[in-house]
Amino acid sequence: MQLPGTERINEAGHLEIGGCDSLLLAERFETPLYVLDETSIREAASRYIHSFEAEGLPFQVLYASKALCTMAVLQIVHDEGCQFDVVSAGEIYTALAAGIEPNALYFHGNNKTAKELRYAIDTHVGHIVIDNLDELTRLQEILRQRETTMRVLLRVTPGVEAHTHEYVQTGQEDSKFGLDLLSGQAMAAAQRANEDPHLILDGLHCHIGSQIFTLASFELAIEKMAAFAARLQTELGIQIPWLNVGGGFGIRYTEEDRPFTPEAYVHAICQATRHAFTSRHMPVPGVMIEPGRAIVGPAGTTLYRVGVRKEIPGIRTYIAVDGGMGDNIRPALYQARYEALLANRAAEVPQERVSIAGRYCESGDMLVYDAFLPKVHVGDLVAITNTGAYTYSMASNYNRVPRPAMVLVKEGQADLIIERERLESLIAFDRVPQRLRSLSAINAVAG
Numbered sequence: 001m002q003l004p005g006t007e008r009i010n011e012a013g014h015l016e017i018g019g020c021d022s023l024l025l026a027e028r029f030e031t032p033l034y035v036l037d038e039t040s041i042r043e044a045a046s047r048y049i050h051s052f053e054a055e056g057l058p059f060q061v062l063y064a065s066k067a068l069c070t071m072a073v074l075q076i077v078h079d080e081g082c083q084f085d086v087v088s089a090g091e092i093y094t095a096l097a098a099g100i101e102p103n104a105l106y107f108h109g110n111n112k113t114a115k116e117l118r119y120a121i122d123t124h125v126g127h128i129v130i131d132n133l134d135e136l137t138r139l140q141e142i143l144r145q146r147e148t149t150m151r152v153l154l155r156v157t158p159g160v161e162a163h164t165h166e167y168v169q170t171g172q173e174d175s176k177f178g179l180d181l182l183s184g185q186a187m188a189a190a191q192r193a194n195e196d197p198h199l200i201l202d203g204l205h206c207h208i209g210s211q212i213f214t215l216a217s218f219e220l221a222i223e224k225m226a227a228f229a230a231r232l233q234t235e236l237g238i239q240i241p242w243l244n245v246g247g248g249f250g251i252r253y254t255e256e257d258r259p260f261t262p263e264a265y266v267h268a269i270c271q272a273t274r275h276a277f278t279s280r281h282m283p284v285p286g287v288m289i290e291p292g293r294a295i296v297g298p299a300g301t302t303l304y305r306v307g308v309r310k311e312i313p314g315i316r317t318y319i320a321v322d323g324g325m326g327d328n329i330r331p332a333l334y335q336a337r338y339e340a341l342l343a344n345r346a347a348e349v350p351q352e353r354v355s356i357a358g359r360y361c362e363s364g365d366m367l368v369y370d371a372f373l374p375k376v377h378v379g380d381l382v383a384i385t386n387t388g389a390y391t392y393s394m395a396s397n398y399n400r401v402p403r404p405a406m407v408l409v410k411e412g413q414a415d416l417i418i419e420r421e422r423l424e425s426l427i428a429f430d431r432v433p434q435r436l437r438s439l440s441a442i443n444a445v446a447g
Contacts, residue, residue, distance in 0.1 A: 001339055002255065004298040004385055005040030013347035015383050017301055018409030022343040025414055026381055029405050031305045032323030034392055036417070038076060038410035040299035041388075044262065045080035048291055051266035057273070057287050062106055064247050064292025065091045067389040068300075071098035072408055072417040077295060078104070083126075085247075085290045089116045096123060106153070106244075110177050111135075117142050121150060129153045129205050129244075131178060136189055143198035152193060153205040153244055154179055156186045158224040160208045160217055177207070181228060187235075194238050201238065203285060204229060207246030210293065213259060215268040218245060222269065226276030233282060240285050245269055247290035251297045253386050254337050262294070293389035300388025302328065302404075303343060304367075306380045307359070317354045319376050324358015325365040326398045328384075328391045332364045340371045343383040348374035356382060360399050392418070400426050 003009075010016040014023050018037045025035060045063070052059035063082040065074065069091050074084065075098050083104040086092050095105055103126040109116075110131045117139055120128060130136050130152050143150055157178035179186040193199045208221050225243060232238040250259040260268075270287060277284045304321035311317045330336035340356055342348070350372040358365035367384060376382075395403045402421030407414045 001341055002252070004252070004301075005037040005043075007037070007301065007385070009346045013345060015301075015341065015343035015346045018414075019412035020409045020414050022301075022303055022383060023381060025407060025409070026303050026305070026343075028414070029407055029416065030420065031303050031381070032321070032327050032404040033303045034327070034387070034404055034406035034418070035301045035303060036073070036296070036388060036406060036408045037299040037301075038408050041073065041076050041296055042080055044291075044295040044298070045077045045082055047262040048266060048289065048295075049081045051263045052270070052287070054263075055266060055270040057270050057284065058242075059286060060242075060288045062244075062288055062290045063295060064290045065095065066393060067292030068296045068391075068393050069094050070392075070406070070417055072415075073296065074098040074100055082295075085292070086125075089119045092120060092123060092125060102126060108155070112138075114138055114142065118146075121146060121148065127151045127153055127202060129155050130189060130193070131155045133179070133185060133189060136192060140192075140196055140198060143196075149198050149200055151200045151202045153203045153242065154186060154189050154193065154201070155205045155207070156181060156225065156228060158206050158208070158221045158228075160206075160221045160224065181224070186228060187231065190232055190238060191236055194236055203240050203242030203244060203288075205244040205246065205288075207290070208248060210248040211250045212248045213250040213257070215260065215264070218265070218269055219272040221245060222272040223276050226273075226280060226282070229277070229285075230280045230282060239283065242288055243273060243285045244288035244290065245273075247292055247294070249289075249291055249294040251294055251386060251389075254339050259294075262291075265289075297389035298386050300386065300391065302384045302387045302391065304356075304382045304384070306376060306378055306382060309376060309378055317352065318357045319354045319382070320357045320359060321367070321382055322359055323404065324360045324367060325362060326358070326360055326401050327395050327404050328367060328387060329394050329396070330390055331367055332362070333394075338368050338384045338386065340368045340373065340382055340384045342373055342376065343381040345374050345380065346383075351375050356384075360401070397421075397426060402426060 006018050014021050017035050048061045061082045062085040063077040064085045086105050087108045102124040105125045106127045107120045107125050108129045155178040179189050193201045229240045249265050304323050308320035325332045353370045356368040405420035406418035408417045
């Protein structure tokens, strides 16, 4: 099994992350536990930055906050030179609370409410990425009322299908995201934005999907975006200073995954952009990308404690752990696959195939099928790797289970960056109407 980041098997035969023994982490912070490798995050972010610097084009690397949005993580990637793709008022609020300057924020989303748009404007968010014509109308009205301006990008669906799970494909024509090219929506939005004195059209945006392992998909999307930019220049006199090609860069979850390096993704995108625009005798725009998973995914490991071993002769051996779909919905949501190891006996030779089940009341609550591990016992510590992205950010309190803690590790130091939820936090927002309280009192007396 290929261990990501700074992970290694130490002299005690335990999994070590960021110089911290996983057994000690589990004892100190309890399980389930999200563990983030700070060095891995920094190295991934800096590789994208340095790759662009080598290419020589104006650029921005926007961290896709939806992958994992905590104040500590945002501060780390900001330290490395990233700006931010945010998709809700909550992500804006978190970034501002982390000390990120509002001008570094690009506000996305296919249904931004009027309240969210007003919040983005009032907090001086740098750009809003317009997703559809209704949103454009809403934004124009708010800006007129406030007598102010906003820099915007237009999100275009280029009609490119990335070869990923259908739930995470976003660039094809049949999508809830973006302004369609063929129907004329994108051209209509560009004309309206260009004519409105309250809007500053800074560029175009597209995003074709997630967990993408081909360069050709990006190259085709860039070609289509350049063709549209040429139409904007010819028909409306609009020049595009920035082209945002989104994110979706694949990472390794299992041995079958073959992702390109950050350098390869960036080089292909820059080369395709140069060719697509110069071949049309147009100025080459600056390039933006939005890596999220590619920065934090490999940095995350989730630790679980084994509570139950259930053998069904001739069929399957289930290993039930103390977490599951509440802290990682991805396997149940779109059949995501992971690799696992026994963190407390990581040096032992694998002996059996087991399926790692969660503790939630759903048959589909399975984390890993057919993991090849040493003989698993109750009390063992299971580690599932590459869980930094879309685990905590999609976590829930299903079955009224508190969400896990998260620790940041580096060079032997472990710091809590998200506290474990307590039972009382589960009812913190519950309210009981007075009429129900009165009825309870009546029933108590009657009883």
